[in-house]
Amino acid sequence: MSKGIAVLGSTGSIGRQTLEVCKAYPEQLKPVALTAMRNIELLEEQIREYKPQVVVVGDKDLGKLLKERVAGLPVSVYGGNEYLVEAVTHPHVHTVVTAVSGAVGLLPTLAAIRAGKTIALANKETLVAAGELVMEAVATHNTPLLPVDSEHSALFQCMEGNRREDIHKLILTASGGPFRGWTIEQLQEVSPQQALKHPRWNMGAKITIDSATLMNKGLEVIEAKHLFGIDYDHIEVVVHPQSIVHSMVKYKDGSILAQMGTADMRLPIQYALTWPERWEGGPNSQLDLLQLGSLTFETPDWEVFPALSLAYHAGRTGGTMPTVLNGANEEAVHAFLQGRIRFPAIVEIVAKVMEKHKVIQKPDLEAILAADRESRKKASEWIARYIS
Numbered sequence: 001m002s003k004g005i006a007v008l009g010s011t012g013s014i015g016r017q018t019l020e021v022c023k024a025y026p027e028q029l030k031p032v033a034l035t036a037m038r039n040i041e042l043l044e045e046q047i048r049e050y051k052p053q054v055v056v057v058g059d060k061d062l063g064k065l066l067k068e069r070v071a072g073l074p075v076s077v078y079g080g081n082e083y084l085v086e087a088v089t090h091p092h093v094h095t096v097v098t099a100v101s102g103a104v105g106l107l108p109t110l111a112a113i114r115a116g117k118t119i120a121l122a123n124k125e126t127l128v129a130a131g132e133l134v135m136e137a138v139a140t141h142n143t144p145l146l147p148v149d150s151e152h153s154a155l156f157q158c159m160e161g162n163r164r165e166d167i168h169k170l171i172l173t174a175s176g177g178p179f180r181g182w183t184i185e186q187l188q189e190v191s192p193q194q195a196l197k198h199p200r201w202n203m204g205a206k207i208t209i210d211s212a213t214l215m216n217k218g219l220e221v222i223e224a225k226h227l228f229g230i231d232y233d234h235i236e237v238v239v240h241p242q243s244i245v246h247s248m249v250k251y252k253d254g255s256i257l258a259q260m261g262t263a264d265m266r267l268p269i270q271y272a273l274t275w276p277e278r279w280e281g282g283p284n285s286q287l288d289l290l291q292l293g294s295l296t297f298e299t300p301d302w303e304v305f306p307a308l309s310l311a312y313h314a315g316r317t318g319g320t321m322p323t324v325l326n327g328a329n330e331e332a333v334h335a336f337l338q339g340r341i342r343f344p345a346i347v348e349i350v351a352k353v354m355e356k357h358k359v360i361q362k363p364d365l366e367a368i369l370a371a372d373r374e375s376r377k378k379a380s381e382w383i384a385r386y387i388s
């Protein structure tokens, strides 16, 4: 029997690769619902190729336009993100791949969890913004939550068959991004084009900038804390420029288990869709150890990349602080991509917004959404000050 898949963000980097995995297994994996924000050209192609039953376009006007273009095809097209909930809770959906970028993934992810769908989570911002709420919902509804992020997929795989209480620490690997080895002075003049050139991974713009500031690794530390229930003192980050070891788990006897693979997101995506089984991987998933030569590991440069300590601080503070870290970061990254602020200002602005935030511990959904809105507003104010 085939498994119905909803892809939130099907036109993005993870979304497109998810559909490639579905294409490799047409009998077993059936895209039922696809969503995007604006890219209706690609959505139309995807509708014609994958024949989903439901499609949501975040932009309402573009949703109308797409509806006209595919009139006559057996697909329901909706305009507006409020319909994301329809997409993920469709009765034929078994697994929801959350591949949107940003905290916009939160509400549909919660709806999917409550509807008992399996979640293949790529959208780390959701867990950063509302980790406790999401994990509580997962526990209440007994929903499988499978990591897609390569580091968390690696940790998950290194934990299988082992006891949680035997874990000493999680070791997240980071490529170091395009500016590994740079000085604070050199980072002043970085352009969006330079920051968008990741040495190992080809990803969407937001995560690529986060990888350049190392905020991505900070967000992943918070994601790991929530996914695996390990406290921050036992989550370490090491820079591993080759991006072959995707992360490691150290056990209390001193053993370290590592998961290795090519830098190809189709591998963790496929594992999340086929778990607990392993299916044949594509030609790009075959790692040739003899060709690798050597693997190296080094300490991150905490001074040049302060985003990492800021994320640990937000995580340890808890409550609404990670929500604020995430919201302010999304706004600042957006401003940098538009050429409105300099590269180092991204993290400076996040720090300034966090500094003034009055944390609410144990926030409910309303408090999370309010903190998210407030952090974006404050970040926009700081962005305006940086420009003037």
Ligand SMILES: NC(=O)c1ccc[n+]([C@@H]2O[C@H](COP(=O)([O-])OP(=O)(O)OC[C@H]3O[C@@H](n4cnc5c(N)ncnc54)[C@H](OP(=O)(O)O)[C@@H]3O)[C@@H](O)[C@H]2O)c1
Pocket: 008, 009, 010, 011, 012, 013, 014, 015, 035, 036, 037, 038, 039, 040, 058, 081, 098, 099, 100, 101, 102, 104, 122, 123, 124, 125, 148, 149, 150, 201, 202, 203, 204, 205, 206, 207, 265
């Ligand atoms: N790319 C990777 O290799 C990778 C690896 C690990 C984790 N992740 C995580 O996976 C998520 C997606 O990353 P990505 O690189 O695939 O991003 P991406 O290429 O930018 O794609 C984002 C997708 O989300 C849609 N979208 C953007 N803003 C939206 C909004 N406000 N409302 C509804 N839909 C929206 C986009 O639609 P349009 O195309 O119409 O704009 C697109 O389909 C992120 O959370 C990222 O951290 C990515």
